[in-house]
Amino acid sequence: MAASMHRQTWRQLMRLHSQRTATLTATARTCPRFLPVAAPARRSYSSNPNPNPNSNSNPNSGSSSSSNPPPPPPPRNSGQEVKFWPFAVLIAIASGAYVLLTRTRQEMPARPNSGASGGRGQLLPPPSNKPTPAFSPRDVTVLFVLGGPGAGKGTQCARLVSEYGFTHLSAGDLLRAEQERPGSEFGALIKDCIKNGAIVPMEVTVQLLENAMAETIRSAPKGSKSAARFLIDGFPRKMDQALKFEEVVCPAKLVLFFDCPEAEMERRLMERGKTSGRADDNAESIRKRFRTFVETSMPVVEHYEKEGRVIKVDATPTPDDVYKDTKGKLVKFLGEGF
Numbered sequence: 469m470a471a472s473m474h475r476q477t478w479r480q481l482m483r484l485h486s487q488r489t490a491t492l493t494a495t496a497r498t499c500p501r502f503l504p505v506a507a508p509a510r511r512s513y514s515s516n517p518n519p520n521p522n523s524n525s526n527p528n529s530g531s532s533s534s535s536n537p538p539p540p541p542p543p544r545n546s547g548q549e550v551k552f553w554p555f556a557v558l559i560a561i562a563s564g565a566y567v568l569l570t571r572t573r574q575e576m577p578a579r580p581n582s583g584a585s586g587g588r589g590q591l592l593p594p595p596s597n598k599p600t601p602a603f604s605p606r607d608v609t610v611l612f613v614l615g616g617p618g619a620g621k622g623t624q625c626a627r628l629v630s631e632y633g634f635t636h637l638s639a640g641d642l643l644r645a646e647q648e649r650p651g652s653e654f655g656a657l658i659k660d661c662i663k664n665g666a667i668v669p670m671e672v673t674v675q676l677l678e679n680a681m682a683e684t685i686r687s688a689p690k691g692s693k694s695a696a697r698f699l700i701d702g703f704p705r706k707m708d709q710a711l712k713f714e715e716v717v718c719p720a721k722l723v724l725f726f727d728c729p730e731a732e733m734e735r736r737l738m739e740r741g742k743t744s745g746r747a748d749d750n751a752e753s754i755r756k757r758f759r760t761f762v763e764t765s766m767p768v769v770e771h772y773e774k775e776g777r778v779i780k781v782d783a784t785p786t787p788d789d790v791y792k793d794t795k796g797k798l799v800k801f802l803g804e805g806f
């Protein structure tokens with residue numbers, strides 16, 4: 469008996485549900501914009517599927533007889549219209565809060581240094597991406613010394629040091645020292661690059677040079693003239709090194725370029741290789757070094773030539789003659805006693 473009543477109740481509920489769905493679908497078809505808004509449909513939702521509460525047209529309602537099951541239990545809002553004003557109030561509060569928030573955001577100054585120009589706050593200037601060089605060219609003079617392998621850079625630097633009191637820093641020597649330094653994490657990399665005439669990643673070489681310059685200046689007697697004048701030999705050999713060094717270490721005053729034919733350089737290097745003990749003074753390494761020089765280092769010389777910062781010296785004559793020429797050109801460029 470109880471089970472049969474239960475089944476009846478479910479049947480009624482199901483009928484009710486299909487009627488309601490049919491009404492909603494019909495409304496949506498004729499007025500699609502109602503579709504997403506569920507609330508209006510609820511307005512007619514009452515315990516009685518008949519919109520007219522007095523009507524008795526529902527076959528399952530009205531004069532109940534003992535054969536008819538009792539009406540289904542009313543939904544929770546039975547006998548009451550669903551109250552919409554609380555929703556309206558909630559929506560109004562939420563909208564108000566949203567508008568307020570939007571206005572406040574518009575009035576906030578843009579985040580400093582964000583690059584945004586919107587907002588009414590005072591913006592800080594955008595940060596400069598250019599770092600300040602470690603040494604100012606007002607206090608420190610840097611001359612780059614370039615030329616092919618064996619052109620005689622080291623030979624001429626030694627003479628300038630003894631006559632004019634420059635500090636000579638050879639990038640190759642610094643790399644070889646780093647390669648031999650116990651515990652160096654770059655030892656193997658440097659060794660491999662030198663043997664193959666390849667360029668060591670610029671970060672390593674630029675840092676070694678900066679450290680050497682700082683150490684020279686730090687340990688020099690007060691007022692020492694040579695401590696602040698550097699001949700940077702065999703560097704920069706690649707454009708990225710040139711740009712990086714001038715950006716973070718010190719802008720160079722000029723480039724001293726020793727120009728020498730390959731055949732002469734090869735002859736000198738093969739001769740030097742008899743006693744130098746250098747891993748790259750052999751025919752195979754020399755060939756690779758020449759190639760790197762032409763492809764990677766000459767563009768650096770050309771870059772500085774375009775800027776009018778190159779002093780070119782013919783490096784074929786004897787060391788004495790090359791030196792005479794070098795001095796004369798430096799005097800012209802930098803002045804007597806440079």
Ligand SMILES: Nc1ncnc2c1ncn2[C@@H]1O[C@H](COP(=O)(O)OP(=O)(O)OP(=O)(O)O)[C@@H](O)[C@H]1O
Pocket residue numbers: 615616617618619620621622623624640702736737739740783784785786787788790
């Ligand atoms: N003008 C010259 N005439 C003849 N031999 C020279 C001359 N200048 C230098 N040399 C000799 O050539 C060899 C290479 O010279 P140096 O070491 O000065 O060249 P480098 O350009 O510094 O070479 P690297 O780039 O390999 O370090 C040395 O043995 C040196 O004595």
Ligand SMILES: O=c1ccn([C@@H]2O[C@H](COP(=O)(O)O)[C@@H](O)[C@H]2O)c(=O)[nH]1
Pocket residue numbers: 617639640641643661662663664665666667668669673701702703704705709748757
């Ligand atoms: O800036 C540099 C300078 C040098 N190297 C490497 O060292 C060797 C030897 O240089 P030398 O000037 O002839 O002593 C060179 O062939 C390069 O492999 C470098 O990587 N970066």
